[in-house]
Amino acid sequence: MKLIIGLGNPGFRYKKTRHNTGFLAVDYIQKNLSGFSKWKNKKNLLAEISENSEQNIILAKPQTYMNKSGEATKLLLTDYRLPPTAFYVIHDDFDLLIGEYRLEQNRGSAGHKGVQSIINTLGSNNFWRLRIGIKPLNAAENIKAEDFVLKKFNREEKTIINKIIPEAVKALF
Numbered sequence: 001m002k003l004i005i006g007l008g009n010p011g012f013r014y015k016k017t018r019h020n021t022g023f024l025a026v027d028y029i030q031k032n033l034s035g036f037s038k039w040k041n042k043k044n045l046l047a048e049i050s051e052n053s054e055q056n057i058i059l060a061k062p063q064t065y066m067n068k069s070g071e072a073t074k075l076l077l078t079d080y081r082l083p084p085t086a087f088y089v090i091h092d093d094f095d096l097l098i099g100e101y102r103l104e105q106n107r108g109s110a111g112h113k114g115v116q117s118i119i120n121t122l123g124s125n126n127f128w129r130l131r132i133g134i135k136p137l138n139a140a141e142n143i144k145a146e147d148f149v150l151k152k153f154n155r156e157e158k159t160i161i162n163k164i165i166p167e168a169v170k171a172l173f
Contacts, residue, residue, distance in 0.1 A: 002057045003080060004029065004172060005073060007114040010063045019066060019093035019149040020132040021161065022114075025132065026059045027048075028165050033171040033173075046078055054172040069114040070121025076145075077122075088128040088172055091115060094145040096133025099160045101168040103130050111145070132161075132168055 003055055006026030014020055030036045035052040036059065042049050050059040058080060062072030077084055096102065105128050109116035119125045134149065136157070151162060 001080060001082060001086070002055075002172075003060065003076060003082055005060045005062065005069075005076065005087060005089050007069050007091040009065050010061075010062060011130055014150070016152045017150050018153060018157075021165075022090040024161065025106045025130070025165050025169055026061060029169055032166070035154050038121050039159065045075045047076060048086060066114040066117075068117055070117035070119070071122040073118045078083070079118060082125055084122045085126045088130060089115065089118065090130040090132065090169075092134045092149060093131035094133075094135050094149060096115055096131055097137060098133050098157055099137075099164050100133035101131060101164060101171070103128065103171040121142060130168060130171060132164065134161075158167050 004026060006022035008020035008023030009017070011025065013163055030039065030050045033052070035054045036050045039048045039050050039061070041063070045051050045065050046062060048061040048063060051057070060072070060076055062069045064072045073087070077087065091112060091114055093112065107129060108125060115129065118127070
């Protein structure tokens with residue numbers, strides 16, 4: 001079984017923000033790969049879930065807000081009886097330029113609070129991460145990630161993100 005967790009913040013206010021790139025990626029998988037169910041809010045798991053029983057894949061969007069992503073991750077792993085290394089996390093990454101992505105394992109959070117929450121809750125960084133870059137191509141030296149990630153993509157960035165997500169998620173399959 002493969003569990004893929006997209007990180008983001010729930011609610012309309014955050015829907016199209018850069019910090020919800022993980023949600024955008026799992027939404028893309030759910031819509032474009034055949035066999036996935038509609039999203040279901042599983043309050044006991046603190047997440048929205050879409051399942052593909054044929055391919056044995058579960059997609060999840062934690063509804064705990066980014067800084068508490070570890071709570072939902074732990075519940076998902078427990079409920080689906082998966083070891084703490086049997087999942088993938090997709091998230092935005094301010095250290096990568098927009099249009100770049102990396103699939104890595106056994107890595108620290110690099111300041112990403114959602115990833116840090118998962119590491120703290122599970123006591124391990126031994127899981128796969130699909131990091132999708134959101135840093136602007138012409139970023140000023142003094143731009144602060146905390147301010148930047150909660151803003152919406154501009155038109156050019158939307159075009160780049162919509163192009164890179166399909167390519168990036170291929171790395172998981």
